Amino acid sequence: MALNNITLGQYYPADSVVHRLDPRIKIVLLIAVIVAIFLASNLLAFVPIAAFLVIVTRLSKVPVKMMVKGLKPLRLILILTFVLNLFFLQGETPLLNLGFAVIKKEALTMAVHYSLRLILLVLFSSLLTLTTPPITLTDGLERLLSPLRVIHFPAHEMAMMMSIALRFIPTLLEEADKIMKAQTARGADFETGNLIARAKAMVPLLVPLFVSAFRRAGDLAMAMEARCYHGGEGRTRLRVLKCQKRDYIACAVTALLIVCVVLCGKAY
Amino acid sequence: MQVTLEHVTHTYQPGSPFQSTAIEDVNLTIREGEFLALIGHTGSGKSTLAQHINGLLAPTSGRVLLDGQDIHQKGYDKREVRRKVGLVFQYPEHQLFEETVAKDVAFGPKNLGLPEAEIAERVQEALNKVGLKDKDIAEKSPFELSGGQMRRVAIAGVLAMRPRILVLDEPAAGLDPQSREEMLQLIYGLHQQGATVVMVSHSMDDVARFATRAVVMEHGTIAMDGTPEEIFRHAERLEQMGLDVPSVCKLGIRLREMGLPCPEDIFREEQAMEALLALWKEGKAHGAE
Numbered sequence: 001m002a003l004n005n006i007t008l009g010q011y012y013p014a015d016s017v018v019h020r021l022d023p024r025i026k027i028v029l030l031i032a033v034i035v036a037i038f039l040a041s042n043l044l045a046f047v048p049i050a051a052f053l054v055i056v057t058r059l060s061k062v063p064v065k066m067m068v069k070g071l072k073p074l075r076l077i078l079i080l081t082f083v084l085n086l087f088f089l090q091g092e093t094p095l096l097n098l099g100f101a102v103i104k105k106e107a108l109t110m111a112v113h114y115s116l117r118l119i120l121l122v123l124f125s126s127l128l129t130l131t132t133p134p135i136t137l138t139d140g141l142e143r144l145l146s147p148l149r150v151i152h153f154p155a156h157e158m159a160m161m162m163s164i165a166l167r168f169i170p171t172l173l174e175e176a177d178k179i180m181k182a183q184t185a186r187g188a189d190f191e192t193g194n195l196i197a198r199a200k201a202m203v204p205l206l207v208p209l210f211v212s213a214f215r216r217a218g219d220l221a222m223a224m225e226a227r228c229y230h231g232g233e234g235r236t237r238l239r240v241l242k243c244q245k246r247d248y249i250a251c252a253v254t255a256l257l258i259v260c261v262v263l264c265g266k267a268y
Numbered sequence: 269m270q271v272t273l274e275h276v277t278h279t280y281q282p283g284s285p286f287q288s289t290a291i292e293d294v295n296l297t298i299r300e301g302e303f304l305a306l307i308g309h310t311g312s313g314k315s316t317l318a319q320h321i322n323g324l325l326a327p328t329s330g331r332v333l334l335d336g337q338d339i340h341q342k343g344y345d346k347r348e349v350r351r352k353v354g355l356v357f358q359y360p361e362h363q364l365f366e367e368t369v370a371k372d373v374a375f376g377p378k379n380l381g382l383p384e385a386e387i388a389e390r391v392q393e394a395l396n397k398v399g400l401k402d403k404d405i406a407e408k409s410p411f412e413l414s415g416g417q418m419r420r421v422a423i424a425g426v427l428a429m430r431p432r433i434l435v436l437d438e439p440a441a442g443l444d445p446q447s448r449e450e451m452l453q454l455i456y457g458l459h460q461q462g463a464t465v466v467m468v469s470h471s472m473d474d475v476a477r478f479a480t481r482a483v484v485m486e487h488g489t490i491a492m493d494g495t496p497e498e499i500f501r502h503a504e505r506l507e508q509m510g511l512d513v514p515s516v517c518k519l520g521i522r523l524r525e526m527g528l529p530c531p532e533d534i535f536r537e538e539q540a541m542e543a544l545l546a547l548w549k550e551g552k553a554h555g556a557e
Contacts (some may be wrong), residue, residue, distance in 0.1 A: 012285065013285070178357065178362075179362065179363055181319065181324050181357070182355075182357045182360065182362075182363040183363060183375075184324060184350070185322060185324060185350060185354070185355040185357070185426070186350070186363075186375055186376040186379060186425060186426065186429065187347060187350050187351070187375075187376050187379030187380055187429065188375070188379055189379070203365065204363075204365045204375065207365035208362055208363050208364065208365050211362075211411070212362055
């Protein structure tokens with residue numbers, strides 16, 4: 001079945017500098033890079049960002065194929081963004097007359113600009129999830145959000161819920177695959193028919209899936225309680241996060257990137 | 269009615285870093301009327317093999333033939349395979365979903381596009397076969413039943429399609445001793461009525477009691493294939509694979525180690541009784557001398 005080829009949020013195990021970076025730093029740097037992407041005011045400004053992406057990808061040892069796979073679910077949005085911008089944006093310099101529409105130079109620039117922005121956003125985000133195990137990621141998030149406890153934001157609980165949810169995605173997918181197979185063995189058909197027929201065909205899959213999810217949730221709650229889980233208060237951690245030299249270097253390089261992007265934007 | 273696997277190899281997620289070959293170059297013919305036990309360590313490829321028998325998984329390379337026809341060739345109706353080969357997964361009770369037991373059992377026949385009257389007849393027949401004759405049970409929600417009963421309902425759901433070959437993946441796993449025995453007797457009864465049975469099992473005692481043929485899997489390939497007598501003669505080889513022999517075999521080995529003349533080919537309880545009686549009589553005769 002087609003359930004086992006989802007890359008977004010799938011960790012790619014490898015031994016690299018990018019993998020070893022502190023997850024907190026990685027999250028903050030991702031936000032910084034996103035800011036840089038939005039700061040890029042012309043096409044020239046995308047050059048340092050793209051170069052940065054290439055370098056980080058090479059350093060991370062993640063195959064390019066895995067990265068590109070993350071773009072696949074977005075291809076429709078990408079194509080729409082490009083085409084709509086291309087045809088509907090106003091401009092002054094005509095570039096190409098197609099008879100039914102005139103493509104303007106400004107429109108083409110904007111279309112490329114917005115598409116690039118989207119592609120870069122997705123690729124950088126996938127890079128974070130590809131190089132960081134989900135548990136480490138939520139760990140980092142918890143630490144970043146913990147100052148918000150002052151305003152009674154349940155940082156630990158949120159992080160725990162997130163890591164449990166992430167932890168159970170593959171399990172539930174596996175379960176869905178199994179139930180799908182079991183129903184297929186009884187002659188169920190999930191792949192043909194119109195929209196209503198297909199929606200109906202999901203019932204024999206979804207009911208058992210929910211039943212098992214609730215059963216698992218109950219079991220897990222019981223197991224946690226049996227091991228005296230009582231929330232985040234006074235809880236120590238197995239892996240203590242500590243910033244190292246490589247983390248500071250990564251910060252410096254990213255700061256440099258933002259400066260480059262701003263300078264490129266001004267240079268035009 | 270015969271299923272043949274020819275040089276079947278199956279690789280999960282080929283080309284990704286998670287690639288793994290579950291079975292490799294497996295050749296196997298399941299003959300009409302057999303009770304074939306599929307034995308092997310966890311991860312030896314038994315379940316993957318079982319899912320090839322009814323075409324749920326397509327081989328990465330090789331062919332699966334049903335009565336000489338390749339089931340994955342273009343134009344072959346997969347429903348034909350699903351109808352002829354019934355597959356009962358591990359913990360099949362997890363697939364129940366309908367409001368009532370009868371409706372759940374009817375799911376398979378309905379998918380075959382049968383008329384209402386025949387569906388009702390098949391549902392009744394299947395529930396009778398699994399020993400759930402009670403009229404009340406048919407109208408109950410499957411989620412109100414006990415674990416053993418739920419599993420019977422799930423098996424009835426497969427039987428209602430009247431398969432000629434029944435493939436069961438550890439049908440007795442997780443049941444209490446009584447439900448377990450009832451489940452095994454149920455499967456044995458179906459075999460006696462003419463069904464070809466393929467059963468994945470970890471219990472060597474069950475294999476010794478019921479199977480007419482045993483296939484041992486190791487690292488995705490077939491390591492041994494033969495009657496239970498032939499297989500259980502190689503106790504050391506099985507142990508090397510992390511498998512067991514029936515407790516009766518162990519008893520025989522212990523007796524021989526003690527120097528007692530116990531024959532080598534016993535693996536069923538009745539045979540053990542006979543052998544022990546013979547030993548006992550002999551001992552008595554010696555004592556009288």
